[in-house]
Amino acid sequence: MKTKFPMLSMLFLAALLAANAAAKNSTSDAQAGIVAPEVGKSLPAWSKGELDIHHINTGRGDAVFLLLPDGTSLLSDASGKTVEQAPFSLPTKPDASHPPGTWVARYVQRVLSSRALPERSRRQLDYFMLSHFHGDHMGAIVPDSPLAPNGAYQLSGITEVAEHLHVAKIIDRGWPTYDYPAPIKNPTVDNYRKFLDWQIVRQGLEVERFQPGRNDQIKLLHDAGSYPDFEIRNIYTNGVVWTGKDSGTRSLFPSVRDLAPADYPIENTLSLVFRVSYGKFDYFHGGDLSNNDAETAFDPPAWKNVETPVALAAGAVDAMKANHHGSWDANSIGLLGNLKPRVIVVTSRAEGHPAINAWKHMTSKDVWPGERDIFVTNVAPATAATTYGIEETAKSTQGHVVIRVAAGGASYRVFVLDDDDEEMRVKAVFGPYASN
Numbered sequence: 035m036k037t038k039f040p041m042l043s044m045l046f047l048a049a050l051l052a053a054n055a056a057a058k059n060s061t062s063d064a065q066a067g068i069v070a071p072e073v074g075k076s077l078p079a080w081s082k083g084e085l086d087i088h089h090i091n092t093g094r095g096d097a098v099f100l101l102l103p104d105g106t107s108l109l110s111d112a113s114g115k116t117v118e119q120a121p122f123s124l125p126t127k128p129d130a131s132h133p134p135g136t137w138v139a140r141y142v143q144r145v146l147s148s149r150a151l152p153e154r155s156r157r158q159l160d161y162f163m164l165s166h167f168h169g170d171h172m173g174a175i176v177p178d179s180p181l182a183p184n185g186a187y188q189l190s191g192i193t194e195v196a197e198h199l200h201v202a203k204i205i206d207r208g209w210p211t212y213d214y215p216a217p218i219k220n221p222t223v224d225n226y227r228k229f230l231d232w233q234i235v236r237q238g239l240e241v242e243r244f245q246p247g248r249n250d251q252i253k254l255l256h257d258a259g260s261y262p263d264f265e266i267r268n269i270y271t272n273g274v275v276w277t278g279k280d281s282g283t284r285s286l287f288p289s290v291r292d293l294a295p296a297d298y299p300i301e302n303t304l305s306l307v308f309r310v311s312y313g314k315f316d317y318f319h320g321g322d323l324s325n326n327d328a329e330t331a332f333d334p335p336a337w338k339n340v341e342t343p344v345a346l347a348a349g350a351v352d353a354m355k356a357n358h359h360g361s362w363d364a365n366s367i368g369l370l371g372n373l374k375p376r377v378i379v380v381t382s383r384a385e386g387h388p389a390i391n392a393w394k395h396m397t398s399k400d401v402w403p404g405e406r407d408i409f410v411t412n413v414a415p416a417t418a419a420t421t422y423g424i425e426e427t428a429k430s431t432q433g434h435v436v437i438r439v440a441a442g443g444a445s446y447r448v449f450v451l452d453d454d455d456e457e458m459r460v461k462a463v464f465g466p467y468a469s470n
């Protein structure tokens with residue numbers, strides 16, 4: 035988080051931290067028992083004090099797993115089938131022998147097997163956050179989706195993850211009424227609500243609606259006192275954005291009463307947006323937030339350009355997940371020019387991710403100055419042909435992307451992991467980057 039020190043003390047502090055980090059980096063790692071990551075070997079387990087952000091690649095949608103400094107676990111989205119994959123789909127990774135939700139759960143279980151975690155934390159997800167109600171984030175339900183062994187609901191995405199891990203709390207944009215901007219009814223959401231009802235009664239699941247502005251809805255649950263400079267700030271959902279002051283919010287969208295149903299905001303534009311801060315490190319996660327039809331309209335109403343006010347509320351960050359898989363309707367100049375990320379992770383799930391216009395925004399130094407490294411979880415041959423230059427410029431074009439922030443948040447590294455199997459083999463290491 036950005037603390038407001040006078041400029042001189044900030045500079046002094048920065049110099050001190052940098053000198054300190056340089057002197058201590060290797061020796062303190064060894065003292066703390068941290069294994070150095072090596073290309074070709076499995077990623078060393080998370081250690082207490084580190085912040086891990088795993089962009090898990092199933093080829094089938096978003097699943098970002100965060101292991102927070104005290105061992106609190108948070109999965110944002112669960113990947114999953116979309117109702118229609120063809121004709122732009124990518125292969126399921128590692129392979130088609132399991133559905134995406136199961137691959138996500140197995141990946142999370144491997145990260146949670148770290149001996150630095152207490153026994154009970156190794157089988158539990160403390161938080162599951164659902165960015166919005168689309169199949170590539172929650173798992174679409176189709177007629178042949180298998181029934182859960184308990185018979186109460188069908189399995190796909192998040193409901194599959196819960197077959198492998200106990201889920202303690204779910205936070206989404208709709209609980210408990212699921213009615214903004216209109217009642218949300220489809221087989222996937224109907225099944226999800228049956229799943230919530232069953233889990234609440236039988237497993238003690240807690241469910242909450244994501245509340246923009248707060249920095250205490252998602253918190254460290256195991257040892258918060260040791261990490262006072264860690265925070266997750268809820269920035270935005272459902273047209274309501276944080277004002278930047280205390281937990282205040284303001285509405286960006288007109289009231290539903292004043293809109294014709296055809297003009298209602300679309301699902302992606304309602305995505306949860308949050309910022310993770312650890313010391314000087316900041317990470318932005320905006321789900322599938324996009325400007326959508328504002329990108330193809332001559333003079334769209336201002337409220338449809340939702341990315342800019344959201345980015346202004348979040349402020350500059352070190353790293354971000356690209357919005358909406360790097361799609362054409364997201365990652366606008368107003369988003370990127372305000373976030374100014376050093377590291378961008380594009381979680382692509384189809385041909386055309388990232389789109390050429392979004393790629394141009396991400397790579398242009400006229401949008402914001404300074405270096406930036408871009409990592410893409412999949413680049414299909416069709417994408418390489420149309421988003422030209424991507425193979426030469428992207429730091430990676432295939433694999434899981436892990437951001438590992440050092441204890442205290444002053445620096446971080448990026449690991450690209452082989453997604454052909456479950457060994458979590460390191461393909462490449464980037465950094466350390468200094469947090470800003």
Ligand SMILES: [Zn+2]
Nearest residue numbers: 168170171322
């Ligand atoms: Zn999506």
